[in-house]
Amino acid sequence: MEAIAGWWDDYFWASIVVFKVFIASLLFMVLFGLIGAMAKLSNNRIAQKLASAYTIVFRGTPEILVILLLYFGSAIALTSIAQVFNPDIKFLDVPPFWAGTFAISVIVGSYATETFRGAFLGVDPGHVEAARALGLSDFQSFIHVRIPEMWRIALPPFGNHMLSLVKDTALISIIGLNETLFVAKQATSFTGKPFVMYILVGCIYLAFSTVITLTVMGFEKFGNRHLKEAL
């Protein structure tokens, strides 16, 4: 235990990094998921094809490859652009934080596409028709009928997507993001106590996933409270 003594602050700041990645990638993931779902549900053939290509590609490619490709690929592109303006520049890269965040949100967004699409189709068309019959406008029935029903259907799989986001954050340490796994590597080379260091990383991630699971459970209870009263 005394081996960790000098490392608490490093682990703390690294956990903050994990949290930041989570928040940023959550926003992007929802964005990609919604765009993908909209494309899949649209009547446009090309948009449908593009969206299904998107889901197929990222379902079949290992996360680590996407992260490496985006990081090194963007570094090469950036370097060659920068060399046009200033030939002295040898190497430029996108910060690992943004390359990694973008990569994991694209990946998990492809799963979220299916979730959002399923939730949209899961709303009983009769409810929307009823809303229209009552004189609600398209926009109103979307806000007051579709959205409240959709988020309840989407919540359980969406919780799983959030868990995958947090767990994929560990992979970004491969391209040098200063998160907990990265800290553990440094701490190990200093103290020679790898077991404690990596177990601590495990505990931090477990804490993150526990908080997410409990939050989702709370929301689920809140979302389905009307069902309980009816029974």
Place this chain on the structure above:
Amino acid sequence: MTESVALIFDSVLKMLVGLGMTLQLLIISSGLGLILAVILLLMRISGKWYLNLPAQIYIYIFRGTPILVQIFIIYYGLPQFEFIRDSIFWPILREGYGCAIVALFLNSGAYTSEILRGGVLAVDQGLLEAASALGMSKPQRFLYILTPIATRISLPAYSNEFISMLKSTSLASTITVADMTGIGRTIVAQTFAPYEIFLSLAIIYMILTFFIQRSFGWIENRLSRYTKKLGIS
């Protein structure tokens, strides 16, 4: 242009050497994971808290932490202890290959057992009641009624788990295992041509995923052939 085509051709041939390693990791760890999953499942549906609770804690821990962290704990963490290095498991845990298999199968066991439990819970209770009314014992009911139906129900989810296992095998490259990703990363480090190498590697993985999906689809059709004849689902 011809340069990069030659490079792609060359490196794809090199990376395909790692295909054997990738498939080995996938099949051995999924097989062991399935055995572990069945044991965990039996513990969870046993109805005894001293069996159920440990299984639940195990599943919670392994599903709540990233596989990469589990791999690192096993590969870097365990050799810290003297008794591990003296134990009979040391020949396995000494190498990246053994550690990758251990980590992957422990992880897939946790995920798979949840999938199987979903399948078991989805079996119609009436069928089990009918079986016990016909005088079948508990093991008989489990073997002849529950297992075949639960297998069919959990197969689609299991195929997803199998695909995510394929993706997870690429993490073995972080602990010096020369699977397809490991070889690809070595080539990129030498040539610094990430686009060509990683994109062609991604395509190889996608082709593998496609074949896995097809095979599971075929098995699914075969297992549910009688439901089509009768028109039930």
